[in-house]
Amino acid sequence: MNVSSTIGVLALQGAFAAHLDLLTSLDVVGRPVRLPSDLEGLDGLILPGGESTTMSNLLRSYDLLGPLSEFISAGHPVFGTCAGMILLSDRILDGRADQIALKSIDIVVRRNGYGRQVDSFETDIDVDGFDSAFHAVFIRAPRIEEVGPDVDVLARHEGVPVLVRQGTVMAASFHPELTNDDRIHRLFADMVRDASSSGVTSRDQVR
Numbered sequence: 279m280n281v282s283s284t285i286g287v288l289a290l291q292g293a294f295a296a297h298l299d300l301l302t303s304l305d306v307v308g309r310p311v312r313l314p315s316d317l318e319g320l321d322g323l324i325l326p327g328g329e330s331t332t333m334s335n336l337l338r339s340y341d342l343l344g345p346l347s348e349f350i351s352a353g354h355p356v357f358g359t360c361a362g363m364i365l366l367s368d369r370i371l372d373g374r375a376d377q378i379a380l381k382s383i384d385i386v387v388r389r390n391g392y393g394r395q396v397d398s399f400e401t402d403i404d405v406d407g408f409d410s411a412f413h414a415v416f417i418r419a420p421r422i423e424e425v426g427p428d429v430d431v432l433a434r435h436e437g438v439p440v441l442v443r444q445g446t447v448m449a450a451s452f453h454p455e456l457t458n459d460d461r462i463h464r465l466f467a468d469m470v471r472d473a474s475s476s477g478v479t480s481r482d483q484v485r
């Protein structure tokens with residue numbers, strides 16, 4: 279029996295709609311996540327771009343912080359893009375003192391780290407395992423300043439990591455949902471399928 283995965287997209291704020299559209303175009307069921315109960319039965323989750331300080335506030339007011347941390351520590355794959363990457367990081371430079379770093383991936387990020395004159399830019403990047411370049415859109419993007427020893431760097435821009443993975447957690451400083459190229463979402467969907475087939479449950483896998 280071939281059961282398709284269900285991947286949630288945190289839909290409190292920001293660029294969640296395009297992620298849901300992309301998931302629908304793959305063999306994946308996409309579900310917007312606004313309430314703790316929306317996490318039930320999900321195989322993976324995307325934290326989209328937007329505004330990381332606003333998302334932090336909303337995670338608290340929607341009582342999602344605890345359930346989200348549990349979901350991630352249970353070993354369910356998560357993918358954070360841009361503001362979502364800031365949320366997943368270990369430490370945030372130039373952030374607001376009260377904003378959330380879930381410490382789910384061993385990276386240090388600088389909020390708006392690409393500076394003012396290049397607030398937003400587009401560029402082609404080489405991604406590990408892809409046979410042609412991926413067009414990456416950066417919007418007031420966070421810059422990865424440090425990566426821990428267990429983090430795999432899957433792509434760089436001018437030497438700086440822009441797509442990274444540690445176990446079941448992947449993070450991108452750009453917006454992969456804004457082009458018609460679905461290869462990064464397919465990569466994540468494969469991570470989700472692999473985790474589901476290896477039988478990840480909150481009982482037997484604690485990171």
Ligand code: GLN
Nearest residue numbers: 327328329330360361418
């Ligand atoms: N600068 C935003 C932040 O700090 C991130 C921008 C984005 O997600 N496109 O949250």
